[in-house]
Amino acid sequence: MLYFIGLGLSSVKDITVRGLELVKSCDRVYLETYTSILGVQNESLEEFTGKKIILADRTLVEQDSDQILEDANEKNIAFLVVGDPFGATTHTDLWIRAKEKKIPVKIIHNASIINAVGCTGLQLYRFGEIISMVFFTETWKPDSFYDKLKANRAAGLHTLCLLDLKVKEQSVENLLRNRVIFEPPRFMKISECIEQLLFVEAARKENVYDEETLCVGVARLQSDSEQIIFASLGELKTIDFGSPLHSLLITGVLNENELEMLKYFATEATLRKIEALRKDRIKNFLH
Amino acid sequence: MLYFIGLGLSSVKDITVRGLELVKSCDRVYLETYTSILGVQNESLEEFTGKKIILADRTLVEQDSDQILEDANEKNIAFLVVGDPFGATTHTDLWIRAKEKKIPVKIIHNASIINAVGCTGLQLYRFGEIISMVFFTETWKPDSFYDKLKANRAAGLHTLCLLDLKVKEQSVENLLRNRVIFEPPRFMKISECIEQLLFVEAARKENVYDEETLCVGVARLQSDSEQIIFASLGELKTIDFGSPLHSLLITGVLNENELEMLKYFATEATLRKIEALRKDRIKNFLH
Numbered sequence: 001m002l003y004f005i006g007l008g009l010s011s012v013k014d015i016t017v018r019g020l021e022l023v024k025s026c027d028r029v030y031l032e033t034y035t036s037i038l039g040v041q042n043e044s045l046e047e048f049t050g051k052k053i054i055l056a057d058r059t060l061v062e063q064d065s066d067q068i069l070e071d072a073n074e075k076n077i078a079f080l081v082v083g084d085p086f087g088a089t090t091h092t093d094l095w096i097r098a099k100e101k102k103i104p105v106k107i108i109h110n111a112s113i114i115n116a117v118g119c120t121g122l123q124l125y126r127f128g129e130i131i132s133m134v135f136f137t138e139t140w141k142p143d144s145f146y147d148k149l150k151a152n153r154a155a156g157l158h159t160l161c162l163l164d165l166k167v168k169e170q171s172v173e174n175l176l177r178n179r180v181i182f183e184p185p186r187f188m189k190i191s192e193c194i195e196q197l198l199f200v201e202a203a204r205k206e207n208v209y210d211e212e213t214l215c216v217g218v219a220r221l222q223s224d225s226e227q228i229i230f231a232s233l234g235e236l237k238t239i240d241f242g243s244p245l246h247s248l249l250i251t252g253v254l255n256e257n258e259l260e261m262l263k264y265f266a267t268e269a270t271l272r273k274i275e276a277l278r279k280d281r282i283k284n285f286l287h
Numbered sequence: 288m289l290y291f292i293g294l295g296l297s298s299v300k301d302i303t304v305r306g307l308e309l310v311k312s313c314d315r316v317y318l319e320t321y322t323s324i325l326g327v328q329n330e331s332l333e334e335f336t337g338k339k340i341i342l343a344d345r346t347l348v349e350q351d352s353d354q355i356l357e358d359a360n361e362k363n364i365a366f367l368v369v370g371d372p373f374g375a376t377t378h379t380d381l382w383i384r385a386k387e388k389k390i391p392v393k394i395i396h397n398a399s400i401i402n403a404v405g406c407t408g409l410q411l412y413r414f415g416e417i418i419s420m421v422f423f424t425e426t427w428k429p430d431s432f433y434d435k436l437k438a439n440r441a442a443g444l445h446t447l448c449l450l451d452l453k454v455k456e457q458s459v460e461n462l463l464r465n466r467v468i469f470e471p472p473r474f475m476k477i478s479e480c481i482e483q484l485l486f487v488e489a490a491r492k493e494n495v496y497d498e499e500t501l502c503v504g505v506a507r508l509q510s511d512s513e514q515i516i517f518a519s520l521g522e523l524k525t526i527d528f529g530s531p532l533h534s535l536l537i538t539g540v541l542n543e544n545e546l547e548m549l550k551y552f553a554t555e556a557t558l559r560k561i562e563a564l565r566k567d568r569i570k571n572f573l574h
Contacts, residue, residue, distance in 0.1 A: 008303060009396060016397075017307055018300035084398060086405030092548045099551055109296060109403045109509055110303075111371060111396035114411055118373030119394045124401055125419070129444055130412035155438060157416055222396055261379045264386055 002069065002098045003078045004085035006110025009222035012048040019108040023049045027075040030056040030068055032091070034167050036082035037185075037244065045080075053080075057168050065097050072103040087112030113221065113247055117160060120216045120228055121261025122249055127160060128152030133193045133248075134164045135186065143200045149250060150208045156253035161197075163188035163246050187244035190217045194237040194248070209233065209250065214273075216249040216265065217241055230265040232273075289356065289385045290365045291372035293397025296509035299335040306395040310336045314362040317343040317355055319378065321454050323369035324472075324531065332367075340367075344455050352384050359390040374399030400508065400534055404447060407503045407515055408548025409536055414447060415439030420480045420535075421451045422473065430487045436537060437495045443540035448484075450475035450533050474531035477504045481524040481535070496520065496537065501560075503536040503552065504528055517552040519560075 003022050008014025015023070023029055029051045031042065046053050056079070060067065068077065085091055085107055098105050118124045129152060131145040145161070152159045166186045174181045201209060211234030219227040219241040227241055236248075254262070259274060266274065290309050295301025302310070310316055316338045318329065333340050343366070347354065355364065372378055372394055385392050405411045416439060418432040432448070439446045453473045461468045488496060498521030506514040506528040514528055523535075541549070546561060553561065 006398065011305065013305035013308070014303050014396075016295060016301050016303050018298065020304055021300070084402050084405065087402045087411060092408060092544060096547055096551075107406050107509075109301075109398035109406070111293065111398060112402040112405075112411075115371050115374045115399040115402040116396045118371065118399075119396070121379060124374060124399075125417040125449075127416070129415055129442070132412070151442060155416070162412075222394075257379060260383055264383075 001076050001104045001106060002072050002094075003076065003106050003108060004091060004095065005078055005080050005108040006084040006087070006112075007080055007082050008110040009083060009113065009116060010220065010226075011223065012044050014110070014222060016108060016110060019110070020049065022076075022108065023051060023078050023080070025076055026051065026078040027071075028054065028068075029078045029080065030054045030060075031080045032056050032061060032082070034058040034061075036165070037167070037187075051078075061091070061094060065094055068094065069098055069101060069103060072098065072101070084110050084112035084114075087114050111222070113162070113218075113245075114160065116221050117216075117218060117247065117249060119221070120218065120230070120249060120265065121258050122158050122216065122251065123255075123258060126156075126158055126252065126255075126258075128155060128157035128252070130160045130162060132162045132164070133188060133196055135166065135188060135192075136196050136199070141196075141199070143204065146200050146204055146206075146208060150206060153208055153250070153252055158252045159250040161193060161248040161250060163190070163193050163248065165244065188246065189244075190219070190239070190241050190246045190248055191237050193246070194233050197233065198237075211237075214251045214254070214270065216251065216262070218247045218249065219243075220245065221247075228265045229267065230262045231267040231270045235267055235269060288363050288391045288393060289359050289381075290363065290393050290395060291378060291382065292365055292367050292395040293371040293374070293399075294367055294369050295397040296370060296400065296403060297507065297513075298510065299331050301397070301509060303395060303397060306397070307336065309363075309395065310338060310365050310367070312363055313338065313365040314358075315341060315355075316365045316367065317341045317347075318367045319343050319348060319369070321345040321348070323452070324454070324474075348378070348381060352381055355381065356385055356388060356390060359385065359388070371397050371399035371401075374401050398509070400449070400532075401447065403508050404503075404505060404534065404536060406508070407505065407517070407536060407552065408545050409445050409503065409538065410542075410545060413443075413445055413539065413542075413545075415442060415444035415539070417447045417449065419449045419451070420475060420483055422453065422475060422479075423483050423486070428483075428486070430491065433487050433491055433493075433495060437493060440495055440537070440539055445539045446537040448480060448535040448537060450477070450480050450535065452531065475533065476531075477506070477526070477528050477533045477535055478524050480533070481520050484520065485524075498524075501538045501541070501557065503538065503549070505534045505536065506530075507532065508534075515552045516554065517549045518554040518557045522554055522556060 005019045168182045217229045292306045455469045504516045504523045
């Protein structure tokens, strides 16, 4: 049996009781390390589960998956994924390869950033399509998110923006020279994401958003140092959200229920803005 | 401290390790019973946690919340919610009332139907706005979902349709006569949802979907009797998905990766349909 087990969002104790029982019963335990990170060190996970954890980087999962699936018809294998196994990052390839080999598969779900952002007060059924922001380079500044964000905001919907992370990536130079040297891990900060957002708005000029647009910055959700701040893009850009992971929520039309909860996360300037807007009886606003 | 603790989707063991520890440390434990159901009886939850569980119906949560929040500044109170506390149903009212009383609040996230449907193969970042289907009555057949579904499908996006459930509801007659008699719980079946979908399409006639539209029926996610079936609306209408909870996913444009996983859940007729479509090199289809 191959178990896909979600680890949840922050500490080792965010695994479900059933998930933990299964990990303990497994013959081999892999931890997917290239699409997300847990707020803890690998050693804590080994200590907590009592199992040796095999780190599974992109090469192992995507090219050497036979190694993971070896003997999985007789043995129990756990494949641990931060968040939910089919949440922000999907692991369908491994699932399909297991199915092709007639290996029974079972998924143990957990919280994902995709549903957990409901704790900001923004209602999950008022979100449009999710967007992703990748690290821009000198020559590559993909702006396909812009059209999606435009459609969401035109429909009054909120947008979850997932921020890029690079773990165990090689530089182009090292890749070309076939040198197995990895760059240090990089996690996009909210401030970096906003700079790129504003860069694309300045280039596209379709007035989808600006420095005044109200957004919610979210960092290290579910951890003890969790941060949720409701403010304008311009203000959020200046705030240091600290260590990863960061996400950004771009609001659409905010309803009264949402504002009622969001105000507990609002900066002083945002509170004044909300009050002014309320006084003007402008209840629906996009900026 | 007031803890909002997600229970996950099916069994008592779907709570997180941290969630269980907190429940055990709490002075009072409430279970929200009116927006969802766990696949287990309340007694199992009491046995599993070793705590007396106080059932919290809508009246208690919405009108008598002071009772829940009593002494919460000195004591630890747990408010248990099936799925994620701020997932498909939000409990922002109770959260806000706690904040107003300066009671510290902590949320323990868990899987929600909103992220767990990623296990069907449909990619979560290709979903549009969530819709809900309520039980139609003789005089009340709300079709606001139709415009949202239309927008999602026009953009090629998938749609999660949440199905109505009625727990501890009073009939209009009993309500008018002030008789505290509750109707038996009702959970909308996928077949009922599809009948209502087709009823509205027949009335609105904007060709948003028809009996040929490919959808995914999902029942009792994460339980041992979990069912996931990929088929046309017309075919799904005839399938008995058994006991609750049911959800329906209406597909938008399916990409190859999604089809590769979905085919393991496909009916014979759907497999033939996919193959025919592939042969015709029609890779993007809305029906």
